[in-house]
Amino acid sequence: MEIRRVTEVEAVDAAGHLFDTTPGRKATERFLTDERHHLLIAYVDDVPAGMVTGVEMTHPDKGTEMFLYELGVDESFRGRGVGRALVSALADLFRARGCYGLWTITDEENAAALATYRRAGGAPEAGQVVLTWTFDRR
Structure with a gap:
C-alpha cells in the first residue's frame, strides 16, 4: 500500500468511488488549492483503495488543530x-x-x-454534543 497526498483534480476523479457522492469539479478545485485542506489516497497496486480528508483550523487562543473530515475505504479493501x-x-x-x-x-x-479511529489512537471525548445547521446548497 502506498499513501499519497493528492493535489490534482484528476486523482480525485479517479478515486471518486471512495467519496459519499461524486466529487464536484469546482468544490474539488477549491479544496485542493487551499493549503489548509489535505487529501490522502491509499493505493494498492495503483488502485485507489481509500481516502481521508482533513482541514486545519486555527483559533487565536488555541493554535491550529485538524478536523478529520471524511474517511472512505472501498468495500473490497476493508478489514x-x-x-x-x-x-x-x-x-x-x-x-x-x-x-x-x-x-x-x-x-x-x-x-x-x-x-478504525481507536486503532489509530483516537479516544472518545466524554460529554460532547454535536449541533448542526443545514443550509441550501447553491
Whole structure:
C-alpha cells in the first residue's frame, strides 16, 4: 500500500468511488488549492483503495488543530488496515505541520469507523454534543 497526498483534480476523479457522492469539479478545485485542506489516497497496486480528508483550523487562543473530515475505504479493501493507515498518515502530517490535535465526528452506530479511529489512537471525548445547521446548497 502506498499513501499519497493528492493535489490534482484528476486523482480525485479517479478515486471518486471512495467519496459519499461524486466529487464536484469546482468544490474539488477549491479544496485542493487551499493549503489548509489535505487529501490522502491509499493505493494498492495503483488502485485507489481509500481516502481521508482533513482541514486545519486555527483559533487565536488555541493554535491550529485538524478536523478529520471524511474517511472512505472501498468495500473490497476493508478489514486490511487501509483506514487505520490513512488516519495515522493524516495524524503524522498534522504533527509535522505543527497542529496540536486531531478530532473527528462519527455516528455512535458506526462500529467500523469507531474501531478504525481507536486503532489509530483516537479516544472518545466524554460529554460532547454535536449541533448542526443545514443550509441550501447553491
